[in-house]
Amino acid sequence: MGENSLPADGGRRRLVGTRRLLVAGALGVLGTVTALSASVPAGAAAGTLGAAAAQSGRYYGAAIAAGHMSDSAYVATWDREFNAVTPENEMKWDATEPSRGSFRFTSADQIVSHAQSKGMKIRGHTLVWHNQLPSWVSGLSTSDLRSAMVNHINTVMGHYKGKIYAWDVVNEAFADGGAVGTLRSSVWTQKLGNGFIEEAFRAARAADPSAKLCYNDYNIDNATASKTLGVYNMIKDFKARGVPIDCVGLQSHLSSGSVPSNYQQNIAQFAALGVDVQITELDVGGSGSAQADAYRRVTQACTAVPRCTGITVWGVTDKYSWRSGDTPLLFDGNYTKKQAYTAVLDALNAATPNTSPSPNTSPSPNTSPSPNTSPSPTRSPVTGACSAAIETTNSWPGGFQSTVTVRAGSAAVNGWTVKWTWPGGQSISSLWNGTQSVSGSSVTVRNTDYNGSIAAGSSTTFGFTANGTAATPSVTCTSP
Ligand code: XIL
Numbered sequence: 001m002g003e004n005s006l007p008a009d010g011g012r013r014r015l016v017g018t019r020r021l022l023v024a025g026a027l028g029v030l031g032t033v034t035a036l037s038a039s040v041p042a043g044a045a046a047g048t049l050g051a052a053a054a055q056s057g058r059y060y061g062a063a064i065a066a067g068h069m070s071d072s073a074y075v076a077t078w079d080r081e082f083n084a085v086t087p088e089n090e091m092k093w094d095a096t097e098p099s100r101g102s103f104r105f106t107s108a109d110q111i112v113s114h115a116q117s118k119g120m121k122i123r124g125h126t127l128v129w130h131n132q133l134p135s136w137v138s139g140l141s142t143s144d145l146r147s148a149m150v151n152h153i154n155t156v157m158g159h160y161k162g163k164i165y166a167w168d169v170v171n172e173a174f175a176d177g178g179a180v181g182t183l184r185s186s187v188w189t190q191k192l193g194n195g196f197i198e199e200a201f202r203a204a205r206a207a208d209p210s211a212k213l214c215y216n217d218y219n220i221d222n223a224t225a226s227k228t229l230g231v232y233n234m235i236k237d238f239k240a241r242g243v244p245i246d247c248v249g250l251q252s253h254l255s256s257g258s259v260p261s262n263y264q265q266n267i268a269q270f271a272a273l274g275v276d277v278q279i280t281e282l283d284v285g286g287s288g289s290a291q292a293d294a295y296r297r298v299t300q301a302c303t304a305v306p307r308c309t310g311i312t313v314w315g316v317t318d319k320y321s322w323r324s325g326d327t328p329l330l331f332d333g334n335y336t337k338k339q340a341y342t343a344v345l346d347a348l349n350a351a352t353p354n355t356s357p358s359p360n361t362s363p364s365p366n367t368s369p370s371p372n373t374s375p376s377p378t379r380s381p382v383t384g385a386c387s388a389a390i391e392t393t394n395s396w397p398g399g400f401q402s403t404v405t406v407r408a409g410s411a412a413v414n415g416w417t418v419k420w421t422w423p424g425g426q427s428i429s430s431l432w433n434g435t436q437s438v439s440g441s442s443v444t445v446r447n448t449d450y451n452g453s454i455a456a457g458s459s460t461t462f463g464f465t466a467n468g469t470a471a472t473p474s475v476t477c478t479s480p
Contacts, residue, residue: 045346045349046345046348046349047345048080048081048345049081049082049330049341049344049345049348050081050082050083050084051083052345052348052349053083053310053311053348054083055348055349055351055353056303056348056351056352056353057309057353058302058303058308058309058310058311058348058351059083059084059120059121059165059309059310059311060081060082060083060084060310060311060312060313060344060348061082061083061084061085061086061120061121061123061310061311061312061313062078062081062082062084062085062086062312062313062314062315062316063085063086063087063088063281063312063313063314063315064078064085064086064087064088064111064316065087065088065089065090065320066087066090066107066108066110066111067107068320069110069111069114073335074316074317074320074335075114076335077316077317077331077335078316079118081316082120082316083118083119083120083121084115084120084121084122084123084165084310084312085111085115085120085121085122085123086122086123086124086125086280086281086312087107087108087111087112087124087125088125088314088315088322089132090107090108090110090111091108091124091125091126091156092125092126092129092131092132093127093129093132093133093134093137093152094132094133094134095107095108095132096108096152096156097134097152097155097156098134099134099136100136100148101151103155103156103159105159108160112160112163116163121165121310122160122163122164122165123164123165123166123167123168123278123280123312124156124157124160124164124166124167124168124211125167125168125171125216125280126167126168126169126170126171126216127152127153127156127157127167127168127169127170127171127200127204128149128152128153128169128170128171128173128188128196128197128200129170129171129172130172130173130184130186130187130188131171131172133187137187138187140191141191142191142192142405142459143389143391143405145187145188145191145192146191146192146199146391146393146403147391147393149188149192149196149199149200149203150199150203150393150394153169153200153203153204153207154203154206154207154394157204157207157208157211158207158208160208161207161208161210162208162210164208164211165211165212166211166212166213166214166246166247166249166276166278167204167208167211167212167213167214168214168215168216168249168280169200169201169204169213169214169215170196170197170200170201170215170216171216171217172184172216172217172218173186173188173189173196173197173215173217174217174220174227174230174231175227176219176227178226179226180226180229180230180233181229181230181233181234182230183197192461193459193460193461195432195433195461195463197215197234198238198243198432198433198463199393199403199463201213201215201238201243201244201245202243202244202394202401202463202465203393203394203401204244205244206394206396206401206465207394212246212247212276213244213245213246213247214245214246214247214248214249214276214278214280215231215234215235215245215247215248215249216248216249216251216280216281217231217249217250217251218251218252218253218281220248220250220251220266221250221252221254221259221260221263221266222260222262222263222266223260223262223263223265223266223269224262228266231248232269232270232273235248235270235273235275236273239273239274239275241432242430243432245275246275246276247275247276247277247278247309248270248275248276248277248278249278249279249280249281250266250267250277250278250279250280251280251281251282251314252279252280252281252282252283252298253281253282253283253314253323253328254282254283254284254285254294254298255284255285255286255294255326255328256284256285256286256287256290256291256293256294257286257290257294258294259284259294259297259298263297263298263301264300264301264304264305267301267302267304267305267308268304268305271305271306271307271308275307276307276308276309277302277305277307277308277309278308278309278310278311278312279298279302279308279310279311279312280312281312281313281314282295282298282311282312282313282314283313283314283315283321283323283326283328283329284298284328284340285323285326285327285328286326286327286328287327287338288339289339291327291328291338291339291340292338292339292340292342292343293343294340295330295340295343295344295347296343296344296346296347298311299311299343299344299347299348300347300350303347303348303350303351303352313329313330314328314329315328315329316329316330316331316335317329317331317332317333317335318331318332318333319332319333330344385408385409385411385412385413385479386406386407386408386409386413386416386454386477386478386479387406387407387409387477388404388405388406388407388416388418388475388476388477389404389405389407389475390402390403390404390420390472390473390475391403391404391405391472392470392471392472393463395470398467398468399429399465399466399467399468400465400466400468400469400470400471401463401464401465401466402463402464402466402470402472403461403462403463404418404434404445404461404462404463404464404475405459405460405461406418406447406454406459406460406461406462406477407454407457407458407459407477408454408455408456408457408458408459408479409456409457410456410457411456412453412454412455412456413452413453413454413479414452414453414479414480415446415447415452415453415479415480416446416447416452416454416477416478416479417444417445417446417447417477417478417479417480418434418444418445418446418462418475418476418477419442419443419444419445419475419476419478420442420443420473420474420475420476421441421442421443421473422441422443422468422471422473423441423471423473424468424469424471425441425468426466426467426468426469426471427466427467427468428443428464428465428466429464429465429466429467430464430465431445431462431463431464432462432463432464433448433451433460433461433462433463434446434447434448434451434462434464435447435448436464445462447460
């Protein structure tokens, strides 16, 4: 297990050391709020978290575990207080595709159908992550891993197509240390390179154009932290190059003393890039008024920024929390409202109506992707010092997506040019990690200034979406 990978318990380890402010003692319990109906007359305070958030056009959600749905108090609290849900584990890769190509949706479906029957928003969590990933995935070759990733995205998103408000497409890809922009080393970076994030987002847009696509991470709560800036730069770059992304998820696993003073500024600076911000896994270790103050500040920071569209707490009750020792949630083990609950409710009720609703996503026109069944890479002969292979990574009626791998031979390559001829009128609609020139059916793609150098035996990739019938023409690679 690498330095940054989390243990099977999902990573309590990283919380150690930041949770020292937990003060032993009775939890503040202020259970005096009267329940009101979900529709609230203008000017009146709402009596539940969901209804209070809805007044300013936001949602208030909870992570829910299917395994606890037999606890009637759990479901009653969920139904009464929350108008959104994130399945806590049920949509993760190990739950949905435990062995290659064999998908299971029973537990996730249970949460989704309940949520739908109550008209709740559903956040999908998560498609591409280094944790809770079955071991078969780590054993794949590069091209198998790429098609497994795209197939997983297509199948899981396809199963829930039209039902999901926002998907955490990629989770926790950035490293906790290192220079700004450093990704954590994982099977994804090791085999697909840093471009895996972009590939996942492009595949996700095609798989369900109606879902907002989020990048989700922890420790990106401080506006000036280098991890935050790495994510900020990535989103800025995606926006500049037209890579589909609609939102950033701040997990916000916090403790009473650790809400950064620039937390609101952080939300605002992400929003200024043209993405929604969602607080996706909020829990705050602590108790009493210190915990309530932290929750209040987080809530106010979100409601102060129009594009902060909602908050999800990572569980309903302290007794089932993944950090139960930190008592980090809004309801204690008896489902009694804590002081933090009242702080959140009051802050939501004090929010001014959200006047700038976020624009809808701009989906690509391709609405019916079909999983790529068997990509057959076409390899070029080695001319010069590089070779190239093209494969179809996604296709839909009238269009497709391809990845081209450019590989150096026994010597390093400095600059490369890949060429091919379309067999049947295809045309590139969007290309990344390369610069193209097109003449009739002939396509020439050269390296960008950041991916021209390839070490001996290594590779880089570029990709594109195209109109027409999926094709894998022969490609040649030359290096000056
Ligand atoms: C946690 C769950 O809460 C636990 O039940 C599970 O054992 C491990 O995962 N970041 C995430 C969440 O994105 O999926 C994690 O959830 C918590 C950290």
